[in-house]
Amino acid sequence: MVAFHGGLQYAHSMASTFKTVHNGHEQYCMKWKQDGKWRYVYAYTRADLNNKHLKRVAEIGVDGIIKPARRVNKPRVNKNNPSLKMVFNEYLEQANLGEKTYTQRVHEWNNGFKTIEKLPVKTVSRETIERIILDKTLPQSTAFHYSSLINAVLNYALKRDYIKVKPALLKPHYENKTEIKNNINIEQYVNDFRGIMRYVEKNEKYQHMYPIIKLMTLGLRIGEILAITREQISNANMTLTINKTLVNNNTLKAGTKGRTNTYKTRTIPLPMDYYAILMNHIQTLDHTVLTPVWRDGTIINNEHVIFIKNKHVMTYSYFNWIWHRIQRDYFNEIWNNKLTDDNYLKPHTTRHITASLMAYDGIPLSMAQTILGHMSAQMTQHYTHITATMKRETIERFTRDTAVQTMNNIVDETMKINNENKK
Structure with a gap:
């Protein structure tokens, strides 16, 4: 199988790129099979990921690296029909969050919205989201954070014109015990x-x-x-x-x-x-x-x-x-x-x-x-x-x-x- 990464073509290699949490931070991961073993590299940007991939392939010593016939561009959010996950990732990049807040948002997303993140943002219904944020088995504070996060993502989608109307979501019941x-x-x-x-x-x-x-x-x-x-x-x-x-x-x-x-x-x-x-x-x-x-x-x-x-x-x-x-x-x-x-x-x-x-x-x-x-x-x-x-x-x-x-x-x-x- 042939894959294109970082401007080079690798014969007899299989590589895939995805986001994951590594050492407590969301990073890009590249996974490929080489010499009969699965190999992994991690980085915060795709450019660094490709460089690490090149270096690792060279270290292992696989021959057959040639100049590519084409170049794969960085994937972009499809404005016509982006997924909820795509919009969330773009929101994270644009929000300029602190490290602690960034990690917390990723953790909340992975725990709360993993099941619906592949849905096109245009098709995500109010009922689908409310089944998550109004779940009575959730602690009040967790439901409150989920609601705050999905509202921030939908507001960003509305601002970027990815959706025409934002769903009017019900708020989870939250009892401020300190205030009481x-x-x-x-x-x-x-x-x-x-x-x-x-x-x-x-x-x-x-x-x-x-x-x-x-x-x-x-x-x-x-x-x-x-x-x-x-x-x-x-x-x-x-x-x-x-x-x-x-x-x-x-x-x-x-x-x-x-x-x-x-x-x-x-x-x-x-x-x-x-x-x-x-x-x-x-x-x-x-x-x-x-x-x-x-x-x-x-x-x-x-x-x-x-x-x-x-x-x-x-x-x-x-x-x-x-x-x-x-x-x-x-x-x-x-x-x-x-x-x-x-x-x-x-x-x-x-x-x-x-x-x-x-x-x-x-x-x-x-x-x-x-x-x-x-x-x-x-x-x-x-x-x-x-x-x-x-x-x-x-x-x-x-x-x-x-x-x-x-x-x-x-x-x-x-x-x-x-x-x-x-x-």
Whole structure:
């Protein structure tokens, strides 16, 4: 049998090219029989695959390699009648996904849509897809991911005019357990967080974390807090600008992960006590750490990080570790209780607490979204009438509510009794 690959013709060889998952990544594979054995080569592109094939054939030493009478071009999606798999592959190439997301999409596709991927995309019916994504035997999260993936592929097919009308698919039932838990327990979360903040303030063991936990009451994301640099704090206006991505050894450490077209810089007025806490913290630093600042993968500056661990940017993993220890010790010492899944406060829950207190205080939704950073490009334009003065008044009102005297007294008295017992 004769096959044409990489511009050369091989006599007495049989070769086929296909995509497969190899070492956890989707790659091209070429398989052929030579000297009575099946041979395989893998590569991410067809060009590399053909080169590897040529090299391998030459290494084995099969004669009869001659110039071809024709050249096989790279297979292209048939726009008139592409298969669902063809459209999925083209979607992957055009979507510019990260490595982890890319692998996850391939895994979801192979597990969910392998049985229908050879069907022409024009003939795939709504009922055929819904039999997969509405399968009641699937876990809710899996069905949700399948639905999201097939909708993305069909949207791409519609955009490229491979189909004229996108099927109106029913969405799988998805119950956000975290959201339900937050709705039920938000009042308890508020009290627990106030108590934890007071406990950290009074406990020498954890006082280095107090500025971070204090900033969490402003609704900042943990990554945003860990990425704060001295250059972001304005002494003249007492404001904090959130717009940084920090890296170390070319690895993202903290900050804004989104691209500039999905993440917008925001400036938050700092109440006087917050500003003073940050300034005191900066003065206590033994040394400053210059860290590269990225924007869309390009280093644009080097700035002085203020939250440091082992002479580097404090990492997510360290924060999560010590945040767990703080809560464990707080519930043990103050309430003589154990930390469980029910009373554990996830770091991101503080953003829900901030939003809930703002809503309870009658703060307009547009104001809360501006402070919390929940805005797309369209929303940014819509909220430009919100001034810095208005935001400052909102922050001042909110921060006064976070210092509840009752919870402070409980923590102070309990810690005082514990210290006396130790003596």
